[in-house]
Amino acid sequence: MISFSSPILPESWRNSNMLLLSLIAPPDNLNPEYFSTLLNQYGSVNSVKILNKSLMDYKVLVEMGTPEAAKSAKSFLDQLSSNFIKCSYYYDEKPAQSVSYKNCSLDLINDSTMSTLKYRHSTSLNEIVQEDDKQPTSIRTIPSSQQIIHSTSKIQHSTVLCVNGIKGKNLDAQKLYNIFSNFGNIDKILLIKLKNFAFIKYLKEEYSIFVFQNCQNLQFFDSVVSISFVAEDAIDKLIGLDTLYNQQDYYVGTQETDRFNSNHKMNLFPPSQVLHISNLKKVSSNAETMWDVFSEFGVVEAVKVLNTQYKFMCLVKMETLQQALETMALMHNEEIDNRNIQISFTKAKI
Template sequence: MISFSSPVLPESWMNSNMLLLSLIAPPENLSPEYFGSLLTQYGPVSQVKILNKSLMDYKVLVEMGTPEAAKSAKSFLDQLSSNFIKCSFYSDEKPPQSGSLNNCSLDLINDSTMSSLRNRHSTSLNEIVQEDDKQQPSSKRKINSSSTLQHTTTLCLNGIKGKNLDAQKLYNIFSNFGNIDKILLIKLKNFALIKYLKEEYSIFVFENCQKLQFFDSTISISFVAEDAIEKLLSLDTLYNEQDYYVGSQETDRFNSSNKMNLLPPSQVLHVSNLKKVSSNAETMWDVFSEFGIVEAVKVLNTQFKFMCLVKMENLKQALEVMALMHNEEVDNRNVQISFTKARI
């Protein structure tokens, strides 16, 4: 299980009416209004600010109307699983202007894809808002633009759904775009983390695989911290054994010493490692029509290699075929399936 180390706070901070919440793997579409309505049952909520909004570093500042209300709210939050939320009292030399119960201020001050604070605990609002600009006067500080992307080898695939989906099936699809280190699927939260061996692979996926549809999923992709998978592995109640996959040289699709030609997802699939008896249009049609509508088959046999191109009705079906059939047996031989730029 994850354990958090909290800074030693001055005793006066324990009487603060401000709380700092840190969430791990939060549900989608959390808003200041949500936190306001959640905590108003414990006293007046003066202000809610979302400081950082990303998978591994979602920070929320809540200003309660009184220190007593803050204590009650913290007591409630402390009863929740510490795997998901950490709540601490918060103090700053110049706290935001307080509102009132009847005029609650709810604003979003930062919505960055990546947080620069993922490896530290900060107790200063100024540090949280502008980590990278400490030397500027507070009146001139600027919030980092949410359009600034920090590339990492690790991606978050949001919107993952499908009761029969597991990490192996995700590997079958996304190993087409580079050698994979690890995959962790969190079905409860409808997302998966994929860590590639090289940053160029994750960038390719980010640029070429947004809004892909397969099974019940329509995914959106973002970069997350390099250690995102490691941080979630201890939360073993979130995933099953089949939801975690570790790649190896034996399972890598690409020879890392050679230049790799990465291809985007395609409706046409290249099927190789076939037996001669299987490498014909009739057999391929029968095999792949179980997973969707086959539009065309082209045989590519040579004297020693037996291959085919199979065109599915649409990209969604092609992705599902990839997930279900890559490395599966056809006539007692494990077939290899990859995306191709070839046309039929």
């Protein structure tokens, strides 16, 4: 095995078409087909080999068709998440026993199958995610006897999503609920601020699929989020590791908090600049009040009043989708004139 300790890699390593992936809390039924499908859009995938399968140390070796394809795939994975998937180049040529590069030190380790965590007796996930940020990257020589699996199947769905890139002041699980409950009833949410990601578990798989298809690459507070499927028990595996999260970072849904009646047909709408504001009082359901309230969260482009004899509602259009998302996160279920307003996405236009 070769280990190195530097953010600056030798140029020859960057030209490798081999990628080594390390995952945290992957789905239990994750297989080579997932990675082949995921990375095939960035170039041909020659082979996928799963090296180790555990919650703490799940590693996958991917051989792309060309170094250019490997570079594109790595760029995608680096943006996807520095928390769920870590990606490094793999280089299978053994250097001399002692080799020096500028700003990079290499040492040959005889045990080619040794894990960096092999001799740790008590390790929490919190230690692992912190260690990944500061420890040298490890690159392993894989015995040729291990079978290489070629595959091209569909990505495996689950009810649990990993939302990567969660950054912003005063964000907590409740504010994530305010947004993601628009797309289906939620079972649990766990926000890991330490690593800027959250797990969201829906009651039905159709909800998580809708989010996966409609909420990728949203500008949300201080960053762009990306979304991937994870194991059904991903949240349960982390509950109890209280050094990872605070009480307000864990949310458990109930029938009282569900936005949708499970017995009725549900219309799910993707995120939009136009917000539907309901449960208003008559005195506050006017354009002037709505303009004043929502201008605190961005530029209001338009307001439309939708009052009936018994219901008082409005449409508010924000200047950008980012402002609409942040407005919903901060204002859903908040009080206006002593009544908790409800905010949802809509396909209506103003």
